[in-house]
Amino acid sequence: MSTDTGTMFGYTIPVEGLLSNDDRRIYRSYYCETCHHLREEYGYIPTLTVNYEMTFANLFFNSILDEGKLIDNKPGGFLCIFRHSASDDELMHKLTAYTILVAKNSLVDDVADNNNNLKGKLGLLALNPAIRNACKEFPEYDRVIMEGYEELRRIEGTGEKDPFIMGKYSAQSMLDVFDLMLGNRIDDDIRELFRGFGIWAYIMDAIEDLDEDHKEGQYNPFLVDNDSFHDKKQFIRDNIFMIGEIMGKAIKDIQDSYAVVRPRLRFNHNIIDNIINVGLSASAHRIIRGDKMDLSLKNMLNGRMNRGLPPSSI
DSSP states (O other), X not given: OOOOOSOOSSSSOOXXXXXXXXXXXXXXXXXXXXXXXHHHHHOSGGGGGOOHHHHHHHHHXXXXXXXXXXXXXXXXXXXXXXXXXXOOOHHHHHHHHHHXXXXXXXHHHHHHHOXXXXXXXXXXXXXXXXXXXXXXXXXXXXXXXXXXXXXXHHHHTTTOOOHHHHHHHHHHHHHHHHHHHHGXXXXXXXXXXXXXXXXXXXXXXXXXXXXXXXXXXXXXXXXXXXXXXXXXXXXXXXXXXXXXXXXXXXXXXXXXXXXXXXXXXOSOHHHXXXXXXXXXXXXXXXXXXXXXXXXXXXXXXXXXXXXXXXXXXX
């Protein structure tokens, strides 16, 4: 599978129909804010890298940190992209750079897997000015992410079958960047919550990418020593209880970690409750049904265009 380390593009989303109108507007405000910062700091093309996991990090850290802000703007539809950002703080600046660098390393990894990957090369070309600027300002983020890819590839080479072990390695660079980004403002409880998200995203990616990984001969923990694999649909049908148990454990680990930090939230409780207690299960059901989840520049350029749902469609 593609070794997407440190990011989760389209699995950490709310079920908006269960949010109040006010909470729905606030959630979309955080989503739009991530897009506005990408445009203001890196240009219009990089706004295609906006994702629900950056939105969740923006939402969560603003809700729990003392300097965090409650962002509540009226979304402006398609023309919203031309609006100015509502906040000018160091957290959003760093999260924006991190998003660019994760996209960069994902594309580099795809090209490393297949040197004929023209779409990956075009993606790197399109993002090149943004990548240069982000690398120049935050070289330590780029180094940590690259080291994360290298370590994940090393473990892949051992033929590891346990998706939870692989997920821990996949999540580590994200945690390392958050340590650099937040210093002593991130503690073990928050770290454990995001480790759970990293594991969850890795498992979801592994299941979603089964057909592509099998076709291209790429590593996938569910394909190791699996000579009987035919296609994803049949694999899910034949292993539905095993997959359900794995997804259930990953979600429970996140929910248990969240229960520890929830009392520290300053606002946005209902939105984050929705994402963790309802949204994760809804994403799991979409993957089992075979829906596509991940909307990002990398996946648009690679032909994977429908993994995410725009906020108005959730």
